[in-house]
Amino acid sequence: MNLAVEGHWDETVRPDGAPSPAWRQLMDALQGLGRRELLLRWERARQLLEDNGVTYNVYGDPRGVDRPWQLDAVPMLLDADEWAGIEAAVSQRAELLDRILGDVYGPQRLLREDALPPELVFAHPGFLRPCHGLAVPGGRHLHVYAADLARSPDGQWWVIADRSQAPSGAGYALENRVVMSRVMPELFRQFPVRRLANYFQTYQESLRRIAPEGRESPRIVLLTPGPYNETYFEHAYLSRYLGLTLAEGGDLTVRDERVYLKTLSGLQQVDVILRRQDADFCDPLELWGESALGIPGLVQAVRAGRVTVANALGSGLIETSAIMAFLPSLCRKLLGEELRMPSVATWWCGHPRELDHTLAHLDQLVLKPALAGSPRASGEPVFGGELSAAERDALAERIRARPHGWVAQEKVALSTVPTGDEDGLQPRHMVLRVYAVTDGDGWFVLPGGLTRVSSTRDSLVVSSQRGGASKDTWVLAPAHEPYVSLLPKAPGPGDVARSSLSLTSRVADNLLWLGRGSERVEAGVRLFRAVFRELSDEPLRPADAPLPDAVEVVDRMGRLGADEGEAPLEDRVLAAVFDREQPGSLAASIAELHRLAWLARDRISPDSWRVLSRLDQEFTAPTVHPALRASAALQTLDRSLLQVAAFTGLAVESMTRTLAWQFLEIGRRLERATQGVELLQATLLEALPEDSRRLETLLDSADSSMTYRARYRASAELPLVLDLLLVDELNPRSVGYQLSGLDERLRALHRAPHDAVRALLARVRETPLDELAALEPTEDGPRRTTLESVLRDLATGLPEIANALNQAYLSHSLQRRQGPGFRPEPA
């Protein structure tokens, strides 16, 4: 098996040219498993990643926000000696970059002493002037750092990128390890792979240590731009793993120069913000004014020393590749050492000699903007060799016009590493991202990392945005290490109280809607099950026959979609169930439920998430013979019902009885009551059709047939059905049960609309059953007018309760900016 690519270093070969023993051992082990077994294991890994909801959001991808994370079967191996070199180099570099930031945001001696070109600071949009002179705890700006490393054909490692803004990927590295150790347990017994947990422990300690005013048990939040960010999965995952509250900008507010988390139980002071959002988006008052994601006043709170932001606001500045040209001399100057690992060869065009070199070698170089680093001013790298002569001239012109804005770098011929695909192992180019976190005076480097490989053999572009896969990265220890993990933290009583206190209004809102969504789906599944039962009972129904009763009911409830006249009834029903594009269809409700669960993913158990993912995947129109469509649909609905029930059961049962649970329950009760009212309105207001099975359908749709039979041992009779479905507070499917449950749930909330709920409950309890069941003559024929009026009150009262709750607890007014809106001139 030859996996080398001419002109590139092969990771499986030792520096002396001999095959690496560790790699050989790994390949043997993989081969020992056999191809079939490997493929099976890989299917399992893929399923695990999908079930765990490990995603990487790709901008502009038609699959949208939910692209599964790609993990390759073959890990990347690094032996202890090699790792020692990388570890020392990354620590040193983190320290160096932190010192540079300290100077740039402080005395700026490096500029006066000509060690760093002032252009790279003053002309850089990432130099955040409001953050100059801000005190940072321990003098550190950088708390988390990552370096992208690549290996050249001679076996030398180079740093090709520095990540100081909000380094991403350590969470993916961790998840890669979790999945890998589950599908390849025997390999971990065979290889002494260094464990990752110590790094995250250090991470936790480090975040606690930087709390201002030496607070003993600081509140730490992970600030995320939200679910649409490319690495949102990681934000949710890391916050859970590190025990931090996941917060969006809108969850935080500044009062009196302190940052607070908006929770259902009021404002909770925040001491440390682990920032996964670019700094200029963080405070619309002093930083980028257009940011809707920011926390107005945050910079003032930092200035006042009341909150620590990690990495410090402004740290993104040193991500510019231009700085690499100056690191060797800066390292000697600031640390008194030689730089341990070189950066890829870099020429900053702001100096005449480097400009000349760049222009003379344009075809061999990669050109990048030197002053990017802010997402609003970034630019793609340009490969000079890929340009036509005319394009190259145009590029040269642009560089000459603004030389300080350009940096040229050598192309690295990336090393290759064996990577699995359907046809076996293939060489792929790779980049290794290594992470470091502050550890008091020094740095702790994650013994592992995120290895990413190119998507094709020939591509030298390694990017998760472009579909490249990742690898678990194994640093081999001399011997096996003891097991440590932060994951299955058994929650103590204190933790429960704490998590309840930190429930943000946004999360509560998501949970309420999640509860509503699951009930809406369940009600829909039950209704359509009744429809398909009816349809499959009479497969030869003539086209002009009246609508089957259950279809009539569904139509009245607005779930059938518009009647275009042409389509056969069965097609209309199928569309109402399976057509995701049709508003209000069952499929659309399921997609919405999936989305809601996704928004609340850090709050619901992994199992309930998994069930819902399956439901969403399965819920597609059955491709079967037309004659069997109804029965196939019935089967899908039967399965779906079990899945929805499993989801609700898992979500509700696996949650501690905290405020989060309360809101999920409130949502469920509200929606189930609403669905019940709508169902009764659609079925019982008029005299029942002759010979109809409507009462049976109704009992079935409300999952109360069994209760009815057990209780009354009789065929369905209207007053008894009405009692069971509307009034009976012991039947978990009745409207009355939902109202009394709502009443109970709302007791925990001080600002809830208690009176409105009790009024509705009284209305249901106090109206005599015989009046509810009685038909009165009206212009439209006999109708149950008392029932109609009670149901109408419920139908208007329930949304009002939802609104009142929303206003008291959940409302999110949008932030708006007032100025700098006026000009010094009369307009």
Place this chain on the structure above:
Amino acid sequence: MTQNDAPNGTQASTANATPSSGPHGTRYDVVHETRYAYSEAAFTSHNVAHLMPRATDWQRLEGLELRIDPSPPTVQWQPDYFGNDVVFFTILEPHDKLVVRVESSVELLPRPELSLTQSPAWEDVATRLRSDRDETTLHAYEMAFESPFVPRGEPFADYARASFTAGRPLAKALLDLNARIHREFRYDPEATTLATPIAQVLEERHGVCQDFAHLMIGCLRSLGLPARYVSGYLRSADPKPDADPQPDADAEPGAEGLVGSEASHAWVSAWCPENGWIDVDPTNDVVPSDRHIVLGWGRDYDDVSPLKGVTLGGGAHTVSVEVSARPIEASP
């Protein structure tokens, strides 16, 4: 603000004497009131204001009163990156209006005469700027790059080169550019908004003082020269004891004695190693002296906008601004 029809033909006027300048300088009472009215209750509002006249070698701040309604629990004074005094305040109670009123007394002392002969060739200044690393030069260099409202580019350099001919002393070239912008651009408050890019201003040749200041800064920076944006006030017209329906032919527009936002103004400061920072006002083709009161400076408007805020709630809002800068007669 006002466009001052400076006397034609004296393009390089360095000062314009006014009746109320005394031996000890000219004193002003400045009032700047900004009033927001909201259609719905605003809940919290975080604000940052650049509304305190800056003390300089030739400007003394003699008194300042800041009134904010509703009254914020705390008000923080804080110098910004450029040394301007900034006020931070937060309103936490529901409010349907926000009024920020600053009254200040300022004395303008005579500025040193601008010496044109001392000024070095502008190319030398650009060259030294790139190589010298002393603190003063570095501070100046920081003002030579793009900023949010001011791009650099060949069209701006090109426009400037008619004034910045080879070897011309920087101060002379600067005054020439100042006069050209005044002459070649039409003052038109309707033509542009805050969002109009200066490339469009250059192309269409009209705008207001802010546009002219940004444009001139862009011209200078495109030649590699430092320039900063100065936010301030221009002396209001004197109220007339007898209301005269016909304004004097040579009076400034807005000279009807109205108090309004017309006194807010913006101009440019350019740097020359020998002269330090030289203020020029391209809207009026003058070198500011005893009629220009400085609030503060930065790279462009974005750094020194008088009042910026982020409000939660509030619905639609209207804003009105009242500014006056009135000279006070020196006490006998």
